[in-house]
Amino acid sequence: MPFLKAFPTRGMLPKTQEDQFCQLGDGNYAFDFGFPLMYGTHLGDDWLGLSATGKKVTMRVLDFWRKKDGKLKENWVMIDMVDILSQLGIDVFELLKTEVQKRNNNLC
Numbered sequence: 001m002p003f004l005k006a007f008p009t010r011g012m013l014p015k016t017q018e019d020q021f022c023q024l025g026d027g028n029y030a031f032d033f034g035f036p037l038m039y040g041t042h043l044g045d046d047w048l049g050l051s052a053t054g055k056k057v058t059m060r061v062l063d064f065w066r067k068k069d070g071k072l073k074e075n076w077v078m079i080d081m082v083d084i085l086s087q088l089g090i091d092v093f094e095l096l097k098t099e100v101q102k103r104n105n106n107l108c
Contacts, residue, residue, distance in 0.1 A: 002044075002046055002047045002048075003047055005044035005046070005047070006042055006043070006044035006045075006046075006047030006050075006052070007040030007041065007042060007043070007044070007047075007057075008040075008043055008044060009040055009041045009043065010038055010039065010040030010059070011038065011039055011040070012037065012038055012039075013034070013036055013037060013038060013039055013058065015034075020033075020034065020035040021033065021034045021035075021037065022034075028066055028067050028068060029064065029065065029066055029067075030064070030065045030067075031062065031063060031064045031065070032061075032062075032063045033061070033062045033063075034060070034061055035060045035080075036058035036059055036060055036061075037059060037060065037061040038058070038059040038061050039056065039057065039058050039059065040056070040057055040059065041054065041055070041056045041057075042054065042055050042056075042057065042088060048085075050088070050090075053088050053089070055087065055088055055089075057084050057087040057088065058087070059079055059080070059083075059084060060079065060080035060083050061077065061078070061079050061080075062077070062078040062079075063075065063076070063077050063078075064076040064077075
């Protein structure tokens, strides 16, 4: 729910020749993959502890589905969080580096 509230204007991007996009199915499984695939504006608070920024982002998304008896039973969604946070001005790797350095300094 926090993600849905944070990006209430999300939607699917139209497919262009420049995009990386793929759909594939085999038996009871299918997937949909796009870089980027979705867009949204960060309008809601409390997603990952962040206040709304009002920034527009694109989302790299991978969706897997499993069907059974002709009905969709499961859906797994992976979103490139590092990329979204980068678009919001947060460098996850720099934060991690800083945290590791702080912990190493505390060990000395």
